Amino acid sequence: MSESASSERYEECRTTADWLLSSTKVRPTVGIVCGSGMGGLAKLLKDPQVFKYSDIPNFPQSTVHGHAGQLVFGTLNGKPCVCMQGRFHLYEGYTVQKITLPMRVFKLMGVKTVFLTNAAGGLNQDYKVGDVMIIKDHINMPGFAGINPLFGPNDERFGVRFPCMSDAYDRELRQLARDVASELGYSDFLQEGVYCVLAGPSFETIAECRMLRNLGADAVGMSTVHEVITARHAGMRCFAMSLISNMSVMSYDSQEKANHEEVLETGRLRAKDLEKLVSTIVGRLEHNSSS
Numbered sequence: 001m002s003e004s005a006s007s008e009r010y011e012e013c014r015t016t017a018d019w020l021l022s023s024t025k026v027r028p029t030v031g032i033v034c035g036s037g038m039g040g041l042a043k044l045l046k047d048p049q050v051f052k053y054s055d056i057p058n059f060p061q062s063t064v065h066g067h068a069g070q071l072v073f074g075t076l077n078g079k080p081c082v083c084m085q086g087r088f089h090l091y092e093g094y095t096v097q098k099i100t101l102p103m104r105v106f107k108l109m110g111v112k113t114v115f116l117t118n119a120a121g122g123l124n125q126d127y128k129v130g131d132v133m134i135i136k137d138h139i140n141m142p143g144f145a146g147i148n149p150l151f152g153p154n155d156e157r158f159g160v161r162f163p164c165m166s167d168a169y170d171r172e173l174r175q176l177a178r179d180v181a182s183e184l185g186y187s188d189f190l191q192e193g194v195y196c197v198l199a200g201p202s203f204e205t206i207a208e209c210r211m212l213r214n215l216g217a218d219a220v221g222m223s224t225v226h227e228v229i230t231a232r233h234a235g236m237r238c239f240a241m242s243l244i245s246n247m248s249v250m251s252y253d254s255q256e257k258a259n260h261e262e263v264l265e266t267g268r269l270r271a272k273d274l275e276k277l278v279s280t281i282v283g284r285l286e287h288n289s290s291s
């Protein structure tokens, strides 16, 4: 990508952010990205203002069942928020830069903290379906093949050329989440671990699951990491959680088969708990963080 193409990308994000800021009075400091089947979070926003992705300049469209495809502004527990009810994935055919455009738009709208949720397969055999895993670190598999949202000329208006990723998942927010989960009586299904992103859309083979587990991954999915890299590059704090929607198949004797319907069904079963967890954490942000 040339310098001028990089500059065009900045202008593209600026146009989108300006269009949104002129269309709503909400000035969000918190950005939320809903994972597969977890769009209900957006319904918690008070005085919601909804924009279909198809009406937002430069926004991609959601093509996946369980991702409604709209941006919702409002307040959550008193905090001005913008919530993506549906995200974009590499396997939909978008470039990694396009699927992460909303993070830069968040930044240009004034967002300080980003909350991300996703559905993921459980690789750690101590996990069970319905567990919620706070992400403490990630493995960016597409990154090993050169698929990184920061590839190409760096635009200093967003961030530095070589951003640190050892602090990608905010330590304070993870502690806050553990405290809130304990207060809500969620400790029995709370985990903390490493999320590995693959490009999808095919689910993993048994050999791939075993390899990922050996590499240190606790859960595997198809999202979040690109968004986190882009958000961290732009200086926003990140907190992310995986809902373990299915257990990865690790044995050749197993008859289990990963499928999207099970992913959405687990989302429905755990939806209320996830919503309560995220909204309570958001409500407490100012007591525990600078945002």
Ligand SMILES: O=P(O)(O)O[C@@H]1C[C@H](O)[C@@H](CO)O1
Binding pocket: 034, 035, 036, 037, 064, 087, 089, 117, 118, 119, 120, 200, 221, 222, 223, 224, 259, 260, 263
């Ligand atoms: O957007 P997320 O990461 O929650 O979506 C996961 C990964 C695939 O898009 C889909 C597979 O069921 O769910």
Ligand SMILES: Nc1nc2[nH]cnc2c(=O)[nH]1
Binding pocket: 119, 120, 121, 122, 198, 200, 202, 203, 204, 220, 221, 222, 245, 246, 247, 248, 258, 263
């Ligand atoms: N790659 C991957 N993504 C998922 N999203 C939800 N479950 C899974 C899974 O088992 N594997």
